[in-house]
Amino acid sequence: MSDDCDAALRAVLGDVLGLNAARLAALTPESALLGALPELDSMAIATLFGAIEDRFAVVFDDAELTGDTLADYASLLALVHGKRPA
Amino acid sequence: MIVQWPCPGGDEFAVAIDRGRRFRLLIVPPLFAEMNRTRRWLNGTMRALDLRGIDSVMPDLPGTNESQQPFAAQSLHAWRTAMARAARHFDSTHVLALRGGALVFPNVLPGWVVDPVSGSTLLRQLLRARLIAAREAGRHEDSANLLELARSDGIELAGYDCSPALIAGLDSARPLDEGQREIRLGELGGAPLWLRAEPGDDPAQAERLATLIAAEIAA
Numbered sequence: 227m228s229d230d231c232d233a234a235l236r237a238v239l240g241d242v243l244g245l246n247a248a249r250l251a252a253l254t255p256e257s258a259l260l261g262a263l264p265e266l267d268s269m270a271i272a273t274l275f276g277a278i279e280d281r282f283a284v285v286f287d288d289a290e291l292t293g294d295t296l297a298d299y300a301s302l303l304a305l306v307h308g309k310r311p312a
Numbered sequence: 313m314i315v316q317w318p319c320p321g322g323d324e325f326a327v328a329i330d331r332g333r334r335f336r337l338l339i340v341p342p343l344f345a346e347m348n349r350t351r352r353w354l355n356g357t358m359r360a361l362d363l364r365g366i367d368s369v370m371p372d373l374p375g376t377n378e379s380q381q382p383f384a385a386q387s388l389h390a391w392r393t394a395m396a397r398a399a400r401h402f403d404s405t406h407v408l409a410l411r412g413g414a415l416v417f418p419n420v421l422p423g424w425v426v427d428p429v430s431g432s433t434l435l436r437q438l439l440r441a442r443l444i445a446a447r448e449a450g451r452h453e454d455s456a457n458l459l460e461l462a463r464s465d466g467i468e469l470a471g472y473d474c475s476p477a478l479i480a481g482l483d484s485a486r487p488l489d490e491g492q493r494e495i496r497l498g499e500l501g502g503a504p505l506w507l508r509a510e511p512g513d514d515p516a517q518a519e520r521l522a523t524l525i526a527a528e529i530a531a
Contacts, residue, residue, distance in 0.1 A: 241503045244512055268445035269345055269470050270509035272437045277507050288443055288455050 231282075231307055238281050242274045255300035260293050271296065284309035314378075317371060317401045319394050321385075325378040326371035326398065327355060329362045335529050337361060338404035338421065339370040340395050343412030343434060344472060346506040347376060350410065352513045353505050360522030366529060368408075371398040373416070384466065384473040388431065388481030391416040406529055407492070411506050414487035424525065426495045427504065431485030435459075438469035459483075499524065 236250045243265045260266055266274075275286055284306070295305050315328045330336075339354060341347045358368045373391045375383035396418045399407065407424075409417035414428035439455050439462075446453040461467055462479045474482075497504055502517040 242507050242509060244503075244508045244510060265509040267509070268448065269441040271444050272441035273507055273509065275440065276433070276437050288440065291440060291444060292447070 231310065232303060234281055235278070235303055235306055238274070238277045242270060242277055253299050255298065255303070257299045259298060259302060260296040266296065278306060282306055282310060315369075317398055319371075319374060319397055321374055321381050321390070324372050324374060324381075324394070324398075326369050326402075327358065328367075328369040328402070329358050330367050330369065330402070331362075333365060333367045334405070335366045336403055336405045337366055337368040337423070337525065337529075338395070338399050338402060338407045338418070339368055340407065340409040340413035340417040341370060341373070342410045342506050343373070343415070344438065345470060346411050347373075349508055349511045350506050352511060353518050354410075356513065356515050356518035357521050360519050361525065364522055364526035366522075366526060369398070369402045369404070371395065371402075382473075384475050387475060387477035388416055388485055389477070392418075406525075408525065409489070409492070414489055415481075415485045417488060419488045419490045419492065421492075423492045424495050424528075425487065425489045425492050426500075426521075427497060427506070428487035428489055428494065430487065431482035435479065435482040438472070438474075441470050442467075493528070495521070495524065 236253060239245060240250050243263060271291065275291055279285055290305060295301055313328060315326055316323045317326055339358070341354060342350055354370055358370065361368050371394070372379045374381045374394050375386040395416055399418045399421060404421060407417050407421040408426070409428070410426040411429050412434050414425045415431055439458055442458065443453050443455055458467065462474065463476055466473070466475045466479065468474070500517050500520050502514045505512050505514060
């Protein structure tokens with residue numbers, strides 16, 4: 227999994243959730259997102275997926291916007307990575 | 313300060329810093345939640361512009377903020393008419409439109425647009441937020457069906473009572489910029505506050521936006 231994908235995804239999370247550099251750096255693959263971050267309401271989730279689509283030039287299906295995808299940082303990174311051309 | 317201005321459908325309010333100066337900037341804010349997320353920052357930008365000798369006014373879009381008009385009666389057309397009226401009332405010489413504000417700003421004025429966004433992008437985001445909320449509540453909704461319903465009957469999205477006319481407008485509207493300069497986020501530095509889940513502020517970014525406008529307005 228490429229480092230630039232990881233860095234860009236952290237940056238998008240920082241923009242949408244207003245996380246500072248220390249909190250972003252502390253994100254590990256196991257870091258829980260949904261449920262752990264009170265900022266992640268339905269509007270924030272929709273904004274987050276929109277921002278990821280813009281940043282990575284990918285398109286998500288509605289069916290992909292589930293709690294499972296946002297369970298932890300690894301699951302979100304895997305979704306984004308899977309969308310990008312190899 | 314807060315001032316009133318005459319708008320079709322009834323008087324509206326605006327934040328204004330008006331010292332009768334030569335350069336008079338109309339600020340057309342982003343739409344929906346993005347408007348709230350950027351309000352403090354834009355107020356800071358207005359104060360920074362004031363220190364650089366530029367008057368500015370940020371009118372409420374009818375149905376939003378302090379407006380007495382119902383949101384459900386609004387459309388992009390109504391907002392466009394209102395912003396054109398505000399530009400005349402305040403003798404605006406230039407315009408700054410942000411995000412969805414670029415769908416409704418008076419594009420006969422010279423000025424700037426910041427990260428303009430299409431109506432369909434905004435609508436998609438609002439529909440998605442509703443789908444996600446429904447899913448969390450254990451209901452299944454489908455975006456194609458929701459959009460059909462929205463087009464015929466209107467729909468509540470993220471607490472906004474959207475009329476069929478507003479939905480139709482969003483569905484097809486593209487940014488109206490025509491000769492205005494597009495300001496990219498890279499020029500402003502910092503993070504895009506219009507995306508942030510909680511309303512925030514970035515005074516340094518507001519200073520940079522004001523500095524950039526002041527340099528170009530006099531050029």
